[in-house]
Amino acid sequence: MSAVEDVVTEAPAVEAVPKRAMTLGYGTSLLVLAALILIPLFVKNFIIFQLTMLLIYGLAVLALNILTGGSGQFSLGQSAFYAVGAYTSAILMEHAGMNYALTLPIAGVICFGFGFLFGQPALRLSGVYLALATFALATAMPQLLKLGYFEYWTGGVQGLVVTKPDAPFGLPMGQDMWLYYFTLAVTIAIYLASVNLLRSRSGRAFMAIRDNEIAASAMGVDVALYKTLAFGVSAGITGVAGGLGAIAVQFVAPDGYTITLAISLFLGMVVGGVGWLPGSIVGSAFIIFVPNIAENISKGLSGAVFGVLLFLVIFLVPHGARQVAIIAQQLVAKLKKN
Amino acid sequence: MELFANQILAGIATGAIYACMALAVVMIYQAIDHLNFAQGEMAMFSTFISWQLMQWGVPYWGAFVLTVAFSFGAGIAIERLLFKPLAKAPILTNVAGFIALYAIINSVAGLIWDFTIKQYPTPFGSSPFLGSQLISTHQAGMIGITLLMLVLLFFFFRFTRVGLAMRAAASLPESARLVGINTSWMIALGWGMAAAIGSVAGMMIAPVVFLEPNMMLGVLIYGFAAAVLGGLSSPFGAVMGGFLVGIFENLVGTYIPGVGNELKLPIALALIIIVLVVKPAGLFGRAIVKRV
Amino acid sequence: MTAMLNVKDLRAYYGQVQALHGLNFSLNEGSLTTLLGANGAGKTTTLRAICNMVRSTGAIEFDGKPIGSRSTENVVRLGIAHVPQGRGTFTTMTVEENLQLGAITRTDKKNIVADIERMYEHFPKLKERYSQQAGTLSGGEQQMLAVARALMLRPRLMLLDEPSFGLAPLIVRDLFRILGKINREEKVTILVVEQNAQLALELADQAHVIETGRIVMSGNAKDIANNEDVRKSYLGY
Numbered sequence: 001m002s003a004v005e006d007v008v009t010e011a012p013a014v015e016a017v018p019k020r021a022m023t024l025g026y027g028t029s030l031l032v033l034a035a036l037i038l039i040p041l042f043v044k045n046f047i048i049f050q051l052t053m054l055l056i057y058g059l060a061v062l063a064l065n066i067l068t069g070g071s072g073q074f075s076l077g078q079s080a081f082y083a084v085g086a087y088t089s090a091i092l093m094e095h096a097g098m099n100y101a102l103t104l105p106i107a108g109v110i111c112f113g114f115g116f117l118f119g120q121p122a123l124r125l126s127g128v129y130l131a132l133a134t135f136a137l138a139t140a141m142p143q144l145l146k147l148g149y150f151e152y153w154t155g156g157v158q159g160l161v162v163t164k165p166d167a168p169f170g171l172p173m174g175q176d177m178w179l180y181y182f183t184l185a186v187t188i189a190i191y192l193a194s195v196n197l198l199r200s201r202s203g204r205a206f207m208a209i210r211d212n213e214i215a216a217s218a219m220g221v222d223v224a225l226y227k228t229l230a231f232g233v234s235a236g237i238t239g240v241a242g243g244l245g246a247i248a249v250q251f252v253a254p255d256g257y258t259i260t261l262a263i264s265l266f267l268g269m270v271v272g273g274v275g276w277l278p279g280s281i282v283g284s285a286f287i288i289f290v291p292n293i294a295e296n297i298s299k300g301l302s303g304a305v306f307g308v309l310l311f312l313v314i315f316l317v318p319h320g321a322r323q324v325a326i327i328a329q330q331l332v333a334k335l336k337k338n
Numbered sequence: 339m340e341l342f343a344n345q346i347l348a349g350i351a352t353g354a355i356y357a358c359m360a361l362a363v364v365m366i367y368q369a370i371d372h373l374n375f376a377q378g379e380m381a382m383f384s385t386f387i388s389w390q391l392m393q394w395g396v397p398y399w400g401a402f403v404l405t406v407a408f409s410f411g412a413g414i415a416i417e418r419l420l421f422k423p424l425a426k427a428p429i430l431t432n433v434a435g436f437i438a439l440y441a442i443i444n445s446v447a448g449l450i451w452d453f454t455i456k457q458y459p460t461p462f463g464s465s466p467f468l469g470s471q472l473i474s475t476h477q478a479g480m481i482g483i484t485l486l487m488l489v490l491l492f493f494f495f496r497f498t499r500v501g502l503a504m505r506a507a508a509s510l511p512e513s514a515r516l517v518g519i520n521t522s523w524m525i526a527l528g529w530g531m532a533a534a535i536g537s538v539a540g541m542m543i544a545p546v547v548f549l550e551p552n553m554m555l556g557v558l559i560y561g562f563a564a565a566v567l568g569g570l571s572s573p574f575g576a577v578m579g580g581f582l583v584g585i586f587e588n589l590v591g592t593y594i595p596g597v598g599n600e601l602k603l604p605i606a607l608a609l610i611i612i613v614l615v616v617k618p619a620g621l622f623g624r625a626i627v628k629r630v
Numbered sequence: 631m632t633a634m635l636n637v638k639d640l641r642a643y644y645g646q647v648q649a650l651h652g653l654n655f656s657l658n659e660g661s662l663t664t665l666l667g668a669n670g671a672g673k674t675t676t677l678r679a680i681c682n683m684v685r686s687t688g689a690i691e692f693d694g695k696p697i698g699s700r701s702t703e704n705v706v707r708l709g710i711a712h713v714p715q716g717r718g719t720f721t722t723m724t725v726e727e728n729l730q731l732g733a734i735t736r737t738d739k740k741n742i743v744a745d746i747e748r749m750y751e752h753f754p755k756l757k758e759r760y761s762q763q764a765g766t767l768s769g770g771e772q773q774m775l776a777v778a779r780a781l782m783l784r785p786r787l788m789l790l791d792e793p794s795f796g797l798a799p800l801i802v803r804d805l806f807r808i809l810g811k812i813n814r815e816e817k818v819t820i821l822v823v824e825q826n827a828q829l830a831l832e833l834a835d836q837a838h839v840i841e842t843g844r845i846v847m848s849g850n851a852k853d854i855a856n857n858e859d860v861r862k863s864y865l866g867y
Contacts, residue, residue: 014430068430124615128373132566133611135559140604263437270434303445310438311420318427499734506720506731513718516681517779518706518735 014072014210014274025329032278033188040180048176049248050288055180055187056244058284061268062194062277063237069275070198071230072210074127077118077134078265080141081111081235083257085242087145090160090252091153100165100247104186107243108236115235119228126213138262145254159253162246183244190237194277197233206230271313273322282321286313345588351477353584355546358484358539359554359561360568360576361491362532367570368508369528370421372429376439377536378558380416382551383443384409384537385544386451389458398461402541406534413533417526425522447551458544480542484577487535491573504528559603560587563610569623578622583610634659634819635680635787640688642672642679642843649675650686651843657787657821657836662813664830664851665823667840668866673823674715676840677789681705681712692787707735711785715792717776721765725756728764728775732782742782749778752808770801777805781812788812790822794829802826806833828867831855 036055040048060082067073088110089103118137125133144150146157154160167178197203205226208216217223246252264287271286272279294305317323362381366374384405391401420439424432462479495501507514507524514521539561540554547553564583568575587606594605614620633656642650650672657663665673679686681702690698697705706712711732720728729749733742750757753774759767764775773793780788790809794802810833813820824830831837831851839847839860847860854860861867 014428074430121611121615124618125611128570129566129611129614129618131373132562132607136604136607136611139559139607140601143601143604266430267434267437270430274428274430300449301445303441303448305445307438307440307442307445310434310441314427314431314434314438315423318424318431320431499730502723502727502730503734505723506734509720509722510718512683513714513720514731515683515702516706516712516714516718517731517783518703519731520701520703 014068029278036184040177045174045176048180052176052180052183052248053245054281054284054288055183056241056248057265057268057288058281059187059190059241059244060238060265061272061283061287062191062280063234063241064265064269065272065275065277065280066194066198066206066237067230067234068269070203070210071206071227072213073122073227073230074131075134075231075234076131076259076262076266077137078234078238079257079259079262080137081115081238082242082245082261082265083141083145083252083254084114085111085239086246086252086257087154087160087242088239089243089246090162093162093247094160095153101182104240104243108240111239111242112232112236114239116228116232118235119231122231123224123227135259135262138259142254142258145257154254155252157254159251159256162250162252164247164250179248183248186240186244190240191277194237198277202226202229267310271310271320273320273325276320276322276325278325279321341592345592346585347473349585349588350481350581351473351584352588353564353581354477354481354484355539355543355557355580356560356564356583357577357580358480358487358542359536359557360564360580361484361487361573362536362539363558363561363565364568364570364573364576365491365535366528366532367565369504369525369532371508372432373562373565374532375433375436375558376443377532378554378561379440379443379447380409380413380533381536381540381543382554383447384412384533385458385540385549385553386447386551388537388541389456389544389549390451392459398459402461405537405541409537410530410534414526414530416533417529421529422522422526425525444551451551453550453552456549458541458549460545464545476545483538483542484580487538488573488577500527556603560584560606563607567610567613567620569620572620572622575620575622579620582621586610633657634693635821636689636691636694637676637680638689638691640676640679640686640690642675642684642686644675644684649684649843650679652688653840653843653845655838655845655848657819659786659819660813660817661836662810662820662834663822663836663838664827664834665821665838665840666825666827666830669825670842671840672843673840674791675843677712677714677791677821677823680789681710706783709783709786710789711780711783711787712789713776713780713791713793715795717772719764719767719772719776719779721763723764724761725764725767725775726760728779729756729782732779733784736782736784745782745784749781752781752812753778770797770805773797773801773805774808777808781816781818785818787819787821790820792823792825794824794826802829806830809833827861828855 040051060078064075064078067075085107088107089100092098092103092106093100122130122133145154164175164179166175167173171178198206205216205221208219208221209223209226213223268280268283268287270283272281272283290309291302291306294309295302297305359378359381362377363373366377387408388401388405391404392398396404416439421432421435424435460476460479462476464474464476467473467475467478495505503514503519504524504527506517507519507521511521543557544553547557560583561580564579565576567582568577568579583606586609587602590605591602635657637653637655640650640653641648653676665676667673675684678684680690682698682700682705683702686698689696692708692710697708720731726746729746733745736742755771756775756778759771764772767775777790777793793805797805806829809820809822812818822830822834831854834851837849837851837854838845839854847854
């Protein structure tokens, strides 16, 4: 061990997304919104279910985008927060008979607290070290959920069955469709709140920390507060997503929340474009549909096909869907000129 | 007390696996400043290749040497073909690339050799080492090979020109280019060496955990943890880290009540993280001074 | 006599920002030229452009052959040594290893050993500290080490970026004396970027003054030093 220290001027590990580019333009947003509202009216229940999961995973990827793309903290542990949210909703619904909608804010708050607490020791870690710590959290969670101590509440290895809610006020809507629109409303609310958060003072603090922690601290940003806050917010949103997931899938079990989920969410974030909130849904689509496509192409080599498709995506657009959006924007601008 | 000492010894024996893997992890970290999630799979694939060669009649040490050579070349090829194009892409995109590589290698290995467990031979035999019940001759051999690799790496980095160039490229890439070093090829070389070391690790580990496509996952995690614990800039630290992780794992399993096999991993990781919070650069690593 | 280095219409960019707006100058073999100008004028960018460390357009010729498409390490291998701003010392390696790294592209082992000895003659302080980690050396010593490392390449052209930065005046004088010696005795062409115009003009034969990415004045170092208007307008003294 030497007495000389490595002096490192570190380039930020997470690249900055300029504030203006953080969301879609008004026109595109309205189009997407219209599509999200109208499509379910014309498709079968199973597709509606898949769309619901698309929104739910989109929320989870959004949460990771805030944490990594926003505050520059790397996390492979989102599956743990998702699981806590899912189980919170399930336990409240099945053991306490609570209304499903009420369980979501509770799941969110509990996960926020959990994330905030985890953020404390995580303060001293960054980069690969933080990755390892969050990885530990993710691998621990399924095991904790299987523990005998909690079996009465969690249902142990078998998990809990969750009852799917009917549409309220006797609306003429199937359960799947109602759940979809409910999820859509929650998603839009959280999306708008997240955009506002990143544009606010706190958001600027996050991004200052992401770009250069030492400089941010020297400028008076309470780094510790904002880092743990980012973890908390991210965990909270993931928890809400988990709760919605439990209701949609009608079932929670420990092995549904493994490290594979955490890795999938990470891939979703990269494919969507790190730090680009609208990309979250593209990332979510990737992690839901591409594995199925891979299996259809080749049952025996589904993993390999998935890997190849993933490579294709990152070779073509290393910055994710955001890059596609920028190219599209430039094309539209060129066409407008002509 | 005797039980405790025995647990330590057993921990060192299992830790040799992690030490071996940790060496490969540190090797790659030196080259690319990042952990490569696909390294375990690459080691696994190499081990399968050696097994296949032996199925075709090649004697153990012949297969061993051929596999190490093949792995070296394959490591360089993978870097040149798949990761050089991503050199200018963000780090997180590269990490996604590692994950994709993992998926591909795991899947292909499963297809070629299927997922049933296979026996893998050891050149050291598996009788008790020097009469001890806790260390077998194979485990002693594994420790020996790991230490041998460590010594070879030390000599390589300290006393050869290429080793010096690699250290320079890893330390300050821009300055390295200014003395004429092709830093891009240094990265490729780093990958090749990491793959070769990984293949040795795989061939040493397979007799213990049995050969199958998913054999390396747990080992890789512990290998990462060991490398991080030891300090990512130090091969010696990686090896020490490996032994320590083995000891931790054993002690946790023995002395903490209610901890089954599954919880050993997160608890061991948690312990390592506690060490890191106290000593962020790892036990033997260099403190990194960050300048604004 | 064809110039050793010929720079024509050099424009350099950092992303979308243009830092050099069409530079033209040349260096004759054996000359000692200084590039002067205020902070942010583009002096460092010029050196970096020569070594292809920054995106640029225009023509750069070394010995009459274009080098603009070569990678940095390949430019260096042509015999162009670059002592960067901040010295770029390998702080975790020993003094001797730093010198060995300077010669890492050479294959003549015996001469390398002899050259290291020669460096120790030029810079006795380095010999004292040959096995010390380079990061523990003082600023002046690290600068000497950086120059020595560059010389280990046996370069034909040496580029230095603000070698006087952060060093005490006496040490700077010492350093410049050695640079002059190297230029005369070992026939190394030198291009030195400096903010300390006075000292640089004493050392150099030729000088160019850069302002916001353009050369605004070129000529004999003595003439520029004696020209009060130039000194007051561009060099601040």
